[in-house]
Amino acid sequence: METTGFFGNWGGSYIPEILNQTFNQLKNEYTKAKSDPDFWQEYIDLMSTYSCRPTPLTYAENLTNHFGGAKIFIKREDLNHTGAHKANNVMGQGLLVKRMGKKRVIAETGAGQHGMATATMAAKFGFECTIYMGEVDVERQRPNVFWMEKMGATVIPVQDGSRILKDAINEAFRDWVSNIDTTHYVLGTACGPAPFPEMVSWFQSIIGIEAASQILIQHGKPPARVFACVGGGSNAMGIFQGFMNDSTVELVGVEAGGKGIRSGRHASRLCGNDASPGVAQGYKTMFLQNDDGQMLETHSVAAGLDYVGVSPILSDLWDKKRVRFESATDKEVMEALDLTMKMEGIIPALESTHGFVQAFKEASQLSPDDAIIINQSGRGDKDIFTIAHAFNDPSWKEFIIALGSEYKKQSRKCSLEREQDTR
Amino acid sequence: MTHIVLGYPSFEANRQVIRQMVENGVDCIEMQIPFSEPMADGPVILKANQDSLARGTTVGECLEFGAEMAATYSIPFLFMTYYNIIFKYGEKSFFMAAKKGGIRGLIVPDLPPEMSPDFFNYAKEMEIAPILIYAPTSTDSRMAELNTFADGFIYCVARRGVTGAKSEFGDDFNHYLARCRAATRLPLAVGFGIRNSEDVKAIIGKADMAVIGSQTIQLVDEKGVEAVGPFIAGLR
Ligand SMILES: Cc1ncc(COP(=O)(O)O)c(C=O)c1O
Numbered sequence: 016m017e018t019t020g021f022f023g024n025w026g027g028s029y030i031p032e033i034l035n036q037t038f039n040q041l042k043n044e045y046t047k048a049k050s051d052p053d054f055w056q057e058y059i060d061l062m063s064t065y066s067c068r069p070t071p072l073t074y075a076e077n078l079t080n081h082f083g084g085a086k087i088f089i090k091r092e093d094l095n096h097t098g099a100h101k102a103n104n105v106m107g108q109g110l111l112v113k114r115m116g117k118k119r120v121i122a123e124t125g126a127g128q129h130g131m132a133t134a135t136m137a138a139k140f141g142f143e144c145t146i147y148m149g150e151v152d153v154e155r156q157r158p159n160v161f162w163m164e165k166m167g168a169t170v171i172p173v174q175d176g177s178r179i180l181k182d183a184i185n186e187a188f189r190d191w192v193s194n195i196d197t198t199h200y201v202l203g204t205a206c207g208p209a210p211f212p213e214m215v216s217w218f219q220s221i222i223g224i225e226a227a228s229q230i231l232i233q234h235g236k237p238p239a240r241v242f243a244c245v246g247g248g249s250n251a252m253g254i255f256q257g258f259m260n261d262s263t264v265e266l267v268g269v270e271a272g273g274k275g276i277r278s279g280r281h282a283s284r285l286c287g288n289d290a291s292p293g294v295a296q297g298y299k300t301m302f303l304q305n306d307d308g309q310m311l312e313t314h315s316v317a318a319g320l321d322y323v324g325v326s327p328i329l330s331d332l333w334d335k336k337r338v339r340f341e342s343a344t345d346k347e348v349m350e351a352l353d354l355t356m357k358m359e360g361i362i363p364a365l366e367s368t369h370g371f372v373q374a375f376k377e378a379s380q381l382s383p384d385d386a387i388i389i390n391q392s393g394r395g396d397k398d399i400f401t402i403a404h405a406f407n408d409p410s411w412k413e414f415i416i417a418l419g420s421e422y423k424k425q426s427r428k429c430s431l432e433r434e435q436d437t438r
Numbered sequence: 439m440t441h442i443v444l445g446y447p448s449f450e451a452n453r454q455v456i457r458q459m460v461e462n463g464v465d466c467i468e469m470q471i472p473f474s475e476p477m478a479d480g481p482v483i484l485k486a487n488q489d490s491l492a493r494g495t496t497v498g499e500c501l502e503f504g505a506e507m508a509a510t511y512s513i514p515f516l517f518m519t520y521y522n523i524i525f526k527y528g529e530k531s532f533f534m535a536a537k538k539g540g541i542r543g544l545i546v547p548d549l550p551p552e553m554s555p556d557f558f559n560y561a562k563e564m565e566i567a568p569i570l571i572y573a574p575t576s577t578d579s580r581m582a583e584l585n586t587f588a589d590g591f592i593y594c595v596a597r598r599g600v601t602g603a604k605s606e607f608g609d610d611f612n613h614y615l616a617r618c619r620a621a622t623r624l625p626l627a628v629g630f631g632i633r634n635s636e637d638v639k640a641i642i643g644k645a646d647m648a649v650i651g652s653q654t655i656q657l658v659d660e661k662g663v664e665a666v667g668p669f670i671a672g673l674r
Contacts, residue, residue: 029521029548031478033573033598035580175484176474188477193599195575294522295475297548307497308526309474 020209023334025327028208029297037195038208044111045210049217054110058218061106065139066096068221072229072388077358078375085239085381087374088388089361090226090254097135099128099364099393100222100250105201107218109136112199119143119198123187125152125180125246126319126366127159128393129203134168136201144168147186149179152318159397177312180246180322184296204247205326208297212328216252223257226388239385240265240377243392244369245285245340246319248326250392255338265339267377268329269369271315272342282313284325285333286340293324300327316345316401317365319393343372349405351375352395364393365401439466439627440670441518441651443486445495446472449503451663455654458667460511463674466647468545469507471500471519478547480602482652497523505539516569516590518545524557533560543567543590551587558587569593572621574614581621591625594618594645596632602652605631607640615644635673648673 020028030038048054062068071094075087092100105122112120120142124130130146137144146163150172153160163170176182184207191200205215230238241258243251245268258264273281276289284290284301293302295310303311303323315321332338343351351371355361363371367390374389381387395402403411440459442452456467472487472495479487500517508515517536524532524546536544544566551558551570561568567590572581574597585592594615596605605611618626628641629649638648650673657665 027553028550029553030550031547031573032550032571032580032584033478033575033595035550035573036575036577175488181475185475185477189480189600192478193603195598291526294525294548295520296477302522304522304526306526308522309491 020213022212022328022331024292025298025300025330026209026212027299027327029294029299030208031192033192034195040115041111042210044115045214048111048114058107058110059221061110062103062221066102066106067094069225069229070094072226072233073361074233075359078355079378081358082375082378084379084383085385085387086234086383087378088230088233088238088386090222090388090390092222092250092390092392093363093367093394097128097132098396099132100219100253101129101132101203101393102135103221103253104203104215104218104249105129105132105136108199108201108214109140112142112201113140115199117142117197117199119145119194120201121145121147121187121190121198122201122203123147123180123183124159124203125149125183125321126317126364126393127152127156127163127397128319128364130163130168130170131159133201133203134163134166137168138166145190146170147173147183147190149173149177149183151178152180152183155401156318156397157400179313179318181296181310181324188297204249205252205328206247206296206298206300206324212298212326215249216256216326216328219249219253220256222250222253222390223255225257226254227257230386230388234386236386237261237264238388239381240267240374240387241390242267242269242370242374242387243390244269244317244320244366245325245329246271246317246322246366247324248329250390252326252328254388254390259337266332266337267373268338268340269373270340270342271313271317271320271369272344272347273314273316275344276342280314281342282315282321282323283342284323285329286342296324298324298327300324300330316348316405317369319364319366320369341373343369347372352402353406361391362395363391364395365398367392368395439468439647439649440464440654441468441470441649443470443472443483443490443655444500444503445490445493446486446655447489447658448493449499451658452503454663455658455666456507456511458663459670460513462667462670464513464670466514466516467507468516468518468649469500469504471497471517471523473520473523475522476520478600480600480652482602482655486655497527501535501539504536504541508540514542515540516543516545517541518547521546521549529554529556529560533564533566536566537564541566543569545569545571545593547571551584561589567591571595572618574598574610578617578621581618585622585624588622588624591627591647592618592622593649594626594628596628596630599630601630603631604633605637607637612644615641619644638673
């Protein structure tokens with residue numbers, strides 16, 4: 016009987032019977048791949064030729080001087096192909112899909128980064144590709160929708176529930192149970208039924224492996240603290256694994272504080288007191304839910320962190336007090352983003368900026384002998400509309416208004432012409 | 439067997455629908471306690487779950503309503519819901535409440551038996567049948583394994599996919615049902631995509647029960663509760 020896939024009290028595989036066989040197949044392929052050194056080498060080769068691995072560890076000298084404490088290093092997952100750590104997981108699963116002989120991939124996406132990465136992987140490997148994305152996220156991450164479609168993926172806006180990440184996951188599962196024979200579901204984070212949390216974390220561990228050796232070369236010793244934003248938990252698991260066995264390194268996960276933990280409008284599961292143990296989307300973890308077990312609406316300026324659950328592996332590390340959890344509000348995120356752009360010329364994604372907020376709060380408590388690492392999970396280009404809106408940027412607004420009226424004129428002209436044609 | 443979503447469109451409508459179902463010979467009713475993330479359900483039942491919750495339906499009300507129905511009619515009533523509803527309520531407390539209300543079985547599509555031995559112990563202790571699901575993708579050995587946990591009957595999902603869409607009842611289906619039959623001595627119920635008397639006819643002799651789900655919900659949406667009686671009567 017299958018009882019693995021638990022991390023302490025958390026995880027498991029709560030799936031409908033129809034998926035049982037598919038999960039057995041996936042578990043087998045994953046186990047085989049994991050014990051096959053050639054597989055990992057194939058993965059590394061792919062990531063160093065198609066993506067940009069190893070990604071650099073950047074010393075942020077100006078920010079370090081500004082805060083006057085620990086040396087701040089930034090792990091540059093934004094320099095991956097498609098601009099986020101998501102590519103690590105997706106290319107790994109892509110190699111597994113080839114081994115399983117499936118021809119179609121589907122994925123959920125929040126920020127659109129995972130969808131983007133999946134669409135590129137599908138284009139490269141010749142798979143058919145459908146991406147599920149909450150209607151709210153389609154609106155706020157429009158550039159990624161455009162690119163996914165251009166790479167040949169079908170993007171389906173999900174109109175059920177709160178129309179964000181969790182709803183996209185439900186819809187992806189519904190597709191999967193209907194098309195299991197041909198289709199692999201490329202889950203985008205370290206959540207969901209086993210083996211996804213462990214498998215996604217394995218592919219992401221490449222971040223931590225690189226960072227652990229880079230910091231020794233650049234700083235001479237391990238960092239005092241490592242900061243990562245936590246949505247589902249995959250980038251955090253990725254970098255944390257490089258330092259897990261060194262108890263002198265403090266690991267800090269930063270969740271979405273939204274409008275503030277006390278406002279109730281946030282997505283903080285492990286920090287704060289609003290979450291409770293539950294089982295949904297195929298796994299057991301701390302969920303933001305009401306007393307009846309119905310999931311709550313979450314809020315974050317960062318679509319990729321706007322999620323009710325969290326990796327069961329992180330819930331276990333929270334239980335064991337190995338990882339400390341904090342939160343950053345939408346407002347703090349915009350301030351930290353502004354500072355990082357101005358001082359370092361680096362544009363972190365809104366998700367990643369959550370990690371920067373907490374690192375900035377703590378840097379000055381540490382000595383200049385210490386180093387801290389912030390995992391910059393992705394680049395902010397995708398957020399241009401949200402960021403411009405939040406900064407209330409006047410010249411950007413003018414540009415959009417002008418472009419809008421140009422398109423309006425064009426479409427009026429087109430429909431006039433069409434009318435004339437039909438006459 | 440028929441399926442309804444509790445609190446959709448209202449508990450009062452549920453009452454009238456159930457009365458007509460019983461009067462027209464339905465032998466068992468599966469009452470779904472709505473959940474915000476109904477992963478195995480298609481558009482019709484998904485929307486019913488969401489609308490019911492938006493109207494404020496609580497688990498407490500569903501338990502009370504179930505008890506009322508079980509006390510009113512002599513046919514067996516079951517609860518269907520997702521595991522989180524039971525987990526959050528407390529497995530033992532939920533079984534006790536169901537037992538007290540005269541509920542005869544539970545269908546929990548996202549709870550494979552290996553995930554909660556406690557659930558199956560409570561089921562045995564309180565004599566509430568844990569209804570398990572077979573799917574066309576289940577291997578013979580998986581069916582045999584599930585059979586050791588199941589009671590009441592086996593719910594055979596007619597095809598891949600979620601609730602609602604149409605099913606084909608051809609050779610593949612017959613072969614699948616024969617595999618189900620060989621794997622268990624429990625009665626077999628067939629569900630997913632059964633819509634009319636022809637579909638029901640296709641399974642007579644091969645299985646023991648037909649499950650009508652999305653179709654009656656859609657019927658109530660489109661034609662009101664009065665349409666249910668004639669529809670059910672016409673299935674035989
Ligand atoms: C740039 C970026 N960072 C972080 C996340 C959050 O995911 P995770 O917690 O799995 O790393 C996302 C998700 O979309 C993302 O796009």
